[in-house]
Amino acid sequence: MENFNSILFDNTCIRCGGQDSPLCNECCALLGSNPATCPFCSRLSAMRTPCQFHRGQAVTAGLSLAIYADNFRPVLWAAKFKRNRLLAELLGRTLAHAVKQTGWKIELVTFVPSHWLNQIRRGYVLSELCARTVATQLKLPLSRVLVSRTRASQVGLARRKRLENPTKRFALREGVPHSVILIDDIRTTGATLERCAALLREGGARRVYTATIFAENMR
Numbered sequence: 001m002e003n004f005n006s007i008l009f010d011n012t013c014i015r016c017g018g019q020d021s022p023l024c025n026e027c028c029a030l031l032g033s034n035p036a037t038c039p040f041c042s043r044l045s046a047m048r049t050p051c052q053f054h055r056g057q058a059v060t061a062g063l064s065l066a067i068y069a070d071n072f073r074p075v076l077w078a079a080k081f082k083r084n085r086l087l088a089e090l091l092g093r094t095l096a097h098a099v100k101q102t103g104w105k106i107e108l109v110t111f112v113p114s115h116w117l118n119q120i121r122r123g124y125v126l127s128e129l130c131a132r133t134v135a136t137q138l139k140l141p142l143s144r145v146l147v148s149r150t151r152a153s154q155v156g157l158a159r160r161k162r163l164e165n166p167t168k169r170f171a172l173r174e175g176v177p178h179s180v181i182l183i184d185d186i187r188t189t190g191a192t193l194e195r196c197a198a199l200l201r202e203g204g205a206r207r208v209y210t211a212t213i214f215a216e217n218m219r
């Protein structure tokens with residue numbers, strides 16, 4: 001009952017403790033204020049393409065709404081693990097708005113999958129919920145073309161672990177059109193997005209865009 005109550009009746013902002021649950025206007029405004037950077041690190045990149053240190057990747061360009069370290073940890077936690085669906089939907093809409101602003105020509109929306117056991121446990125998968133919102137708002141098809149083979153979550157894993165982990169975690173189910181956008185909740189090293197993007201390219205994609213709610217401040 002405690003979770004249930006906190007979702008329905010807690011009227012404070014998860015990030016700052018101010019009014020207007022689940023995220024106050026000021027904290028909402030921080031989402032999307034992130035400058036255009038390389039999709040793998042925090043170096044500025046006007047076209048959101050990989051910087052000189054991350055050239056030759058499968059990811060064409062990518063965006064993130066906010067830096068995770070800017071007190072957004074409890075926000076991601078609430079949306080991803082605590083079943084705060086209102087918050088998750090708000091994040092999805094904000095992400096969709098940001099994707100729309102880029103002007104990227106996209107034919108298909110997909111997402112970094114979570115293992116089905118996680119989905120049952122949590123009720124929804126944040127990356128999928130966001131992808132669904134992006135697809136709806138941009139009037140694009142959504143397809144679950146990637147599957148997860150392991151249940152492991154990347155959250156909380158040490159950086160070295162995360163880097164070695166993604167290679168075996170995913171598989172592609174079917175071919176994809178030339179231009180695809182890949183949605184996830186957080187970009188850390190970018191290794192997961194890169195692995196999924198490489199699979200999408202094997203499946204026929206020539207341009208793979210990425211969009212995540214949060215990004216780690218990587219250099």
Ligand SMILES: [Zn+2]
Pocket residue numbers: 013014015016017018023024025026027028
């Ligand atoms: Zn706030």
Ligand SMILES: [Zn+2]
Pocket residue numbers: 038039040041042043050051052053054
């Ligand atoms: Zn970079």
